[in-house]
Amino acid sequence: MNGRNIPLFTKWSVLQILLALGAFGVLIGKLVFGLGAVTNLSDNWPWGLWVAFDVGVYIATAAGGFTLAAVVYIFKIEKFRPLVKPAVLMAALCYTIAGIGILTDLGRSPLIVNPIWMWQHNSIMFEVSWCVMLYLTVLYLEFSPNIFQRFKLQTLHKIQHFVLIPLVIGGIILSFLHQSSLGALFMITPDMHLLWYGSLMGYLFLISAIAMGLSLVVFFAIITARAWKLTLRMDVLSSLGTGIAWVLAVYLGIRFIELLATGNISAFATDEFGLLFFAEVGLFMALPMVLLFTKLRKKTGWLITASSLIIIGVILNRINVLVLSHAPARVDSYFPSITEFLFTFGLIAGAMFVFRLAAKYLPLYSDQLTGLPEAEKETQPEVVPAQ
């Protein structure tokens, strides 16, 4: 009944469980003792590592889900179907940990539901909170066929199939809104470092999230294929690599045109901000983009290298925009506490363990061989999806 290639307990999964338990402990600690006890935040640095990851990184990593859903369900490019189910689950888990992260980071966590009945449509944060709630629902509905198939709930499966296209379109709209609003959160702080400030920051967040989300799909497709002995679909993944390179090209193009048009590029200096900018844009975005445009993307090692670089690059971008670029307008310094790190990595580890559970017990890889020629299917190592 289940994927026999996928072990439940390995040294990695035990580490994941321990980290997730640690994160749970931090959550309890915050609820009991307040934010001051578990973070190094202060009135000078009201947002730190948690916000950078909750609303920055986790949400961006989820972008693979709506992008692949759009490509396969709306544009009907069937080639990428093998990646859709894992990507949607990844997105659902990323949104879940983002929700848990935001819940914990709020001063008054239980009131997280307030935006449902307290409307303030001038606030981007209001829009963000609605997007999180709605898209989280949409993601689990998009993912639900895995559960319906597993437990043979035919009627529910049929209903889900009937509403799939409206769901997917709704999900794409919500994602566009959400990803771009997160960038636009900081249009109201023009005192931040100008290399990261501009009127297009909302749209830039959306585009970089797509690059990040797809890179994460590629990264985990390779890792899980290796670890769980699944068929590695390099044919699909390397085409996706080209797609990521184009997304990054558009991103870097818009970003530099805006920096030049506004003159903000003059804020570039050989200081720590200049170094961060160079690392983010040059080392972790332009370099992997070039790699993915070449034939090197057909080699597993290079593909995973490039996608890892992009993931690091967009994480760095979110940390820069949400935290570090605000340093010029702040007094005192901020460095996250050990509990802040534990919580952040604990959430990621927990999500990875739940992904493993889903891969083992649900038909997550039932489309893994779709589109592979019959002759090749026989020579490939067997995929063992749950029934």
Added chain:
Amino acid sequence: MPKGLLIDTVRCTGCRGCQSACKQWNLLPGWGEAPSDEYDTSFSPTMTNPPQLNAYTYNHVEFYEIPKDNGEISWHFIHTRCLHCIDPACVSVCPVGALQKFDNGPVVWDQTRCFGCRYCQNACPFDMPKFQWEQAWPKIQKCTFCWNRLEEGMEPACAKTCPPNAIEFGERDELLARAHERIRNNPDKYYDYVYGEHEAGGTSIMYINAVAPEKLGLNTDVKKESYPDYTWEFLSKIPVEIAAIAALLGGTWYFRKKRLEGKASVTSGKEAK
């Protein structure tokens, strides 16, 4: 009519009566009563006490030592607090409407709505909202412009108590005119700038000083435009964008489906022959 306060730092003697009056009226803890040692009173190197504004100190007299041309030091005192912007950034960013702007001036925080996201702390160009970091059920705290005193026809506690009348309460327009007049009549005593006239689109609390405002810690990098306009540019486009994306996606899906169905029927037709 919107009320305002004119703070004349030339008149201020640094007695900190406003700080005490504020704590009394707003029932804020003083030395030894605050929930954490961090908030206990202590002197900054220039004798400011407590060293900075915090969630238990809504207003605060800061002491500045500024060298004069002849090498002597002159001492300046400035009363700092929330400036109650006419078009406040904090009110526009609050997702649950916990911060509200009253018609008569005050920007007030509603504890039944706030869920503690601290976007207001990020958005405020003057960094005024403070957060109770050590509390499990924290509040955002800042000057309330004594809105509950205004409602009863009284002036704010700080203005009421100020012995040299350095904090004057009144209609904002009249205070602004008075500020300019005072600068005009005493050009040797005042630096010719009313801080708060245009900052962030104008604030209810305004300052006139003997020296340039940045020398007294007032943030002169604050933009002159109203801050909510920065995000309105983005928000106002959203309905159009939603409609455009929905139409584009729906259309693409429909035409791709027709096209693939057409292809399929052509192929099956060929096979039939």
